Amino acid sequence: MKRRADVVIIGAGVTGAALAYELARRGIRDVVVLERRFPCSGATGRCGGGIRQQFTTPHNIRLAMESVERYGTLSEELGVDIEFIQGGYLILAETEGEREAQRKAVALQNDLGLPSRLLTPRDAKRILPLLDETTIVSATYCPTDGHANPFRVVEGYLARARERGAVLEKFTEVVDLEVKGGRIVKVRTSRGDVSPGTVVNAAGAWSGEIARMAGVKLPNRPVRHEIAITEPVEPFMEVMVISIHNGIYFSQTAEGQIIGGIGNPGERPGHDTSSSLGFLRRYARELTRYVPALGQLAVLRQWAGLYDVTPDAQPILGPTPGLENFVQANGFSGHGFMIAPAVARHLADYIEKGVLSENLARLSLERFERELHGEAFVVG
Numbered sequence: 081m082k083r084r085a086d087v088v089i090i091g092a093g094v095t096g097a098a099l100a101y102e103l104a105r106r107g108i109r110d111v112v113v114l115e116r117r118f119p120c121s122g123a124t125g126r127c128g129g130g131i132r133q134q135f136t137t138p139h140n141i142r143l144a145m146e147s148v149e150r151y152g153t154l155s156e157e158l159g160v161d162i163e164f165i166q167g168g169y170l171i172l173a174e175t176e177g178e179r180e181a182q183r184k185a186v187a188l189q190n191d192l193g194l195p196s197r198l199l200t201p202r203d204a205k206r207i208l209p210l211l212d213e214t215t216i217v218s219a220t221y222c223p224t225d226g227h228a229n230p231f232r233v234v235e236g237y238l239a240r241a242r243e244r245g246a247v248l249e250k251f252t253e254v255v256d257l258e259v260k261g262g263r264i265v266k267v268r269t270s271r272g273d274v275s276p277g278t279v280v281n282a283a284g285a286w287s288g289e290i291a292r293m294a295g296v297k298l299p300n301r302p303v304r305h306e307i308a309i310t311e312p313v314e315p316f317m318e319v320m321v322i323s324i325h326n327g328i329y330f331s332q333t334a335e336g337q338i339i340g341g342i343g344n345p346g347e348r349p350g351h352d353t354s355s356s357l358g359f360l361r362r363y364a365r366e367l368t369r370y371v372p373a374l375g376q377l378a379v380l381r382q383w384a385g386l387y388d389v390t391p392d393a394q395p396i397l398g399p400t401p402g403l404e405n406f407v408q409a410n411g412f413s414g415h416g417f418m419i420a421p422a423v424a425r426h427l428a429d430y431i432e433k434g435v436l437s438e439n440l441a442r443l444s445l446e447r448f449e450r451e452l453h454g455e456a457f458v459v460g
């Protein structure tokens with residue numbers, strides 16, 4: 081176990097793995113990733129793998145566009161097939177208010193160069209022929225959105241980071257952070273202490289606990305989100321579907337299974353990851369309302385993971401006021417996988433050169449003291 085490191089990353093989900101790689105490829109090789117269990121044991125290994133750029137705030141759109149560009153070449157760069165499929169995202173709306181929100185979002189997205197468009201129900205049915213178009217008033221579509229395999233992405237990032245000198249310590253739990261003179265001077269773990277240069281809090285739904293160890297209060301809450309997968313069928317949809325009306329999302333995997341979930345507005349914050357029949361009922365009801373033919377499929381498996389949710393449903397990235405070597409990389413809600421490549425780049429720029437990009441500045445921890453402009457298109 082390393083006793084000192086230039087950068088200590090807490091958490092080996094997609095955020096920690098992408099950052100370890102991004103630092104190592106820039107020549108910052110003295111990096112240790114501390115993981116309480118094993119890579120992908122948090123939200124990353126439980127997520128839907130969706131990658132979309134259709135958001136409602138400029139910085140979210142920009143981060144997602146930058147990530148999609150990176151995802152496009154990542155298989156080649158990492159030497160691992162990440163199963164990136166650009167089948168587009170179809171976003172469904174059911175009320176006039178939602179259609180108006182979609183119209184505004186598409187205008188902003190097009191201004192930023194995203195090729196999204198507003199569709200009539202009939203146009204949406206051309207993209208997803210099994211859709212019952214009478215259930216919606218409009219939809220938006222962006223052909224360059226898609227999905228990928230989170231396990232492959234993390235495997236690739238970590239393998240290439242380790243080849244360049246980064247160290248992964250599995251089954252190593254951070255239990256305390258010692259602060260002296262405005263810096264974290266020791267990261268205490270279940271397997272001994274590490275003296276850090278910089279400490280990155282990429283602990284997902286446990287980031288609040290990590291921050292508290294250093295006397296920092298984050299506004300994040302962990303919230304359970306359930307998900308299910310069906311038996312495989314012949315490929316019939318490349319597109320990933322989500323609804324801003326009820327938060328459902330579903331897509332077809334490379335093996336033909338339908339994977340998807342739906343949020344529960346009544347879910348109370350906490351670390352519970354048990355599965356419920358209530359979720360399955362609600363998900364099946366909404367799924368088959370949009371695509372009745374899916375009612376014939378058997379569900380093979382269901383599970384749950386935790387969203388790490390901030391008050392404006394956007395991540396907290398960058399420096400921590402009052403602690404000069406503590407960097408936040410958490411609060412991703414249901415979007416951490418899709419933006420990880422860009423987040424890693426911006427954070428690596430900050431750690432390497434002290435450069436705070438406009439995106440990092442907008443997503444700083446300090447923003448919660450100002451007026452918040454939240455992301456409207458949050459699903460799951």
Ligand SMILES: Cc1cc2nc3c(=O)[nH]c(=O)nc-3n(C[C@H](O)[C@H](O)[C@H](O)COP(=O)(O)OP(=O)(O)OC[C@H]3O[C@@H](n4cnc5c(N)ncnc54)[C@H](O)[C@@H]3O)c2cc1C
Pocket residue numbers: 090091092093094095096114115116117118119120121122123124125126127128129130131252253254255282283284285286290305306307341384385386387409410412413414415416417418419460
């Ligand atoms: C059901 C579901 C579906 C989702 N679908 C999508 C989707 O389609 N697209 C998308 O972009 N996002 C999706 N998300 C969100 C996405 O999964 C997360 O935003 C993303 O995976 C967060 O990655 P992370 O690396 O920041 O956190 P995690 O993957 O949660 O990693 C944090 C790691 O920190 C470790 N850790 C915690 N405490 C400690 C400690 N004390 N010491 C050491 N290690 C510690 C944990 O074990 C964990 O491995 C979904 C999430 C869920 C739950």
